Amino acid sequence: MINYLLRLAFVGTNFSGWQVQPKERTVQGVLQEALSKIFNEEIKVIGCCRTDAGVHALDYVANFKAKKDFPEEKLLLALNGILPKDIGVYEVRKVSPEFNARYSVKGKVYLYKIWNSEVRNPFLYPFTWQVKKGINFELLKRTLELVRGEHDFRAFAKLEEEKNTVINLEEVSLKREGKLIEIRLRASHFLRYMVRRIVGTAVKIALGVYEPSLMEELLKGKGKAPYTAPPQGLHLEKVIL
Incomplete structure (x- = not known):
């Protein structure tokens, strides 16, 4: 499994926060849906923290693991091509298997x-x-x-x-x-x-x-x-x- 780090930004106005919630539009949910389509497998994304509904992020760190070894630049372009306009990913990086966005940030x-x-x-x-x-x-x-x-x-x-x-x-x-x-x-x-x-x-x-x-x-x-x-x-x- 390859561990990918994402840095992204989002406008929180039309999101019910970061964390997946039933029948709600969330950043985590939208991101997981896009990545699952790109990798053709179910992807679970870990975020550095929860944000409440309406809160924005100029810089947010997340990570996920996938079977496919996807070139970083190609994944960056693919994500920005499929994600809605209120989310932008500006960095994709392969990191060590131990990296966890929730626990590794300082x-x-x-x-x-x-x-x-x-x-x-x-x-x-x-x-x-x-x-x-x-x-x-x-x-x-x-x-x-x-x-x-x-x-x-x-x-x-x-x-x-x-x-x-x-x-x-x-x-x-x-x-x-x-x-x-x-x-x-x-x-x-x-x-x-x-x-x-x-x-x-x-x-x-x-x-x-x-x-x-x-x-x-x-x-x-x-x-x-x-x-x-x-x-x-x-x-x-x-x-x-």
Whole structure:
């Protein structure tokens, strides 16, 4: 069996997330269907993580094993020829049999985009959370600085699916260009809903909806994150191998 690594990007708008679900259009499902046709055998694809419905990926790593030894460049062209327009594969590579996209990656970078304006930007609307009320950027920055480093993020997770909720957030950075705010977070791994709940809570604090002390309380394990930012603003920006 040959082990193939794929790097791909996808627009999550019309997908019910990464993972195969009955009667739902998913990235994993579409990819497996395309590969099964190309290889003329049933292919099971392993992804580096799950993404929720509507979440995008600028960089996503997956792998699969197949009997046929397919030239990498030909497979790259074949995949991009058969896949729908909202998925693009930009690298195919044969790797060692031990490589597993779920367990072999060393880290991930997530990017969350906010369009802070009352006026809709139709070119950014599918890829941002539009927040119409003015965000206190300095308060947002101070609030997000609190989550940098090692913390127990159980207050931001879907707990029934998580065993270890202690994570070291190695990077938390903010950038603002005009009305566009970008938030980046880097860690070895993330809990489900973690980024969206951190961002959602921090933004609501910066809007004056919640007290600034709320983030510290949540990091101490007191309560549950009260707001989850919408999925379309979230992008898996980089997978670190």
